[in-house]
Amino acid sequence: MSSRLATIAVTFAVVAAACAGGDAAPPPDDALTVEIFGPFRGAEAELLAASLEPFERATGIDIRYTGTGAFVPDLEAQVSADNPPDIALVPQPGLVREFVNSGDIVPLDAETLAVVDANFTDQTRALGEIDGDAVGVPFQINLKSLVWYRPEIFDRFGSEIPATLDDLETLARQIEDAGLTPWCLGIESQAATGWVATDWTEELVLRLAGPDTYDAWITGDIGFADPNIADAYAAFRELALVPGRPAGGLSGVLRTSHQASPLGLFGESPECVLHRQASFVINSMPPDLEFGPDGDIHFFVFPGSSGDEKAPLLVGSTLAVGFDNRPEVEAVMAHLATPSSTLRWAQEGGLLRPHSTVVTNQLAGGERAATEVSRDAAV
Numbered sequence: 001m002s003s004r005l006a007t008i009a010v011t012f013a014v015v016a017a018a019c020a021g022g023d024a025a026p027p028p029d030d031a032l033t034v035e036i037f038g039p040f041r042g043a044e045a046e047l048l049a050a051s052l053e054p055f056e057r058a059t060g061i062d063i064r065y066t067g068t069g070a071f072v073p074d075l076e077a078q079v080s081a082d083n084p085p086d087i088a089l090v091p092q093p094g095l096v097r098e099f100v101n102s103g104d105i106v107p108l109d110a111e112t113l114a115v116v117d118a119n120f121t122d123q124t125r126a127l128g129e130i131d132g133d134a135v136g137v138p139f140q141i142n143l144k145s146l147v148w149y150r151p152e153i154f155d156r157f158g159s160e161i162p163a164t165l166d167d168l169e170t171l172a173r174q175i176e177d178a179g180l181t182p183w184c185l186g187i188e189s190q191a192a193t194g195w196v197a198t199d200w201t202e203e204l205v206l207r208l209a210g211p212d213t214y215d216a217w218i219t220g221d222i223g224f225a226d227p228n229i230a231d232a233y234a235a236f237r238e239l240a241l242v243p244g245r246p247a248g249g250l251s252g253v254l255r256t257s258h259q260a261s262p263l264g265l266f267g268e269s270p271e272c273v274l275h276r277q278a279s280f281v282i283n284s285m286p287p288d289l290e291f292g293p294d295g296d297i298h299f300f301v302f303p304g305s306s307g308d309e310k311a312p313l314l315v316g317s318t319l320a321v322g323f324d325n326r327p328e329v330e331a332v333m334a335h336l337a338t339p340s341s342t343l344r345w346a347q348e349g350g351l352l353r354p355h356s357t358v359v360t361n362q363l364a365g366g367e368r369a370a371t372e373v374s375r376d377a378a379v
Helices: 005-020 041-061 069-080 091-102 110-119 122-128 151-157 166-179 194-210 211-218 227-241 248-257 260-265 278-282 327-336 339-348 359-363 372-378
Strands: 033-038 062-067 087-090 135-143 146-149 298-301 314-323
Touching: 033 327, 041 062, 041 278, 041 339, 069 091, 069 278, 087 151, 087 194, 087 327, 091 314, 110 122, 110 135, 110 327, 122 135, 122 314, 135 339, 146 151, 146 260, 146 278, 166 227, 194 211, 194 227, 194 314, 211 227, 260 278, 314 327, 327 339
Parallel strands: 033 062, 033 087
Antiparallel strands: 087 314, 135 314, 146 298
16 A cells, blocks of 8 residues: 555544444545546436545545536636646546546546456456546446336327337337327437437337447448448438427427426326436436336337347447646545446446446445446346
């Protein structure tokens, strides 16, 4: 252990001993402070804060989280002004690479790297590597290829889970014939408006053209004018954007935020029946929902072009990256590599943790490791 980390460890021990008999006292005025900047707001930000609170009590480090709906431009502005946060939670791999290439991101220190090695598989660790260098901690994984629905509505109209894209089109027509609107869809997201539509298109590129074409597209080897990409855009339009398919029409799609869009599923007379969105959407739904095929809300995997094989899955990840190497920043980075850093969030639902199942279950007490939504999504 370096001398700097040894100093921090002594501070941790003193604070933990002082708090052993009850709740931690407020940190002193000269408490160590670490700023974290990310895209999480509302319920997600509250769950993140609740997950980090035990670490703050035990260590005396004051973690100050700031979330924004304009994450990318705000972070770029801070970095370009030479005033970056200590740590950023970045869901865009391209942005991480940009900051690595500019020399702004601090590679993981040996202690943090050891925690990463202990808690992640080789495949997951690779998410935090750029050109073989470990620059980030895999903080969150989102399974995006989910279509949410209310089993009660499906039962009411005799609808079945689609096995193929053709079946999904048939289901949309059945919903229209029943006098309902198929899709809840909103793409407003402040400065990031449009990413929901991008995810839709990526889903269809994967299913219609395959993973190799998808990889060539995201690396720039083929462009947006490629026929395979054009076909995916056309399929998105026909399935979800033509008149009668999205709730509120195209103007509703543009005006409705991605957080508000799933709310159309609910009520005695729902505005829409289907909602394609990642696993984190559970945090934007009404509280106390019962999840499952006989519950209030459930999901199926966005189907592939053929029912003979499993559909490819679109997965997103968020990396924790450091812009400073102060020992308290390194200590927080190491903590973010542990399952306990997101335990409360995972227990409440809407978060898929990338840690190994064994470590997660040992720390979380097995059955409390995640909600049914997270467990089913992980499977």
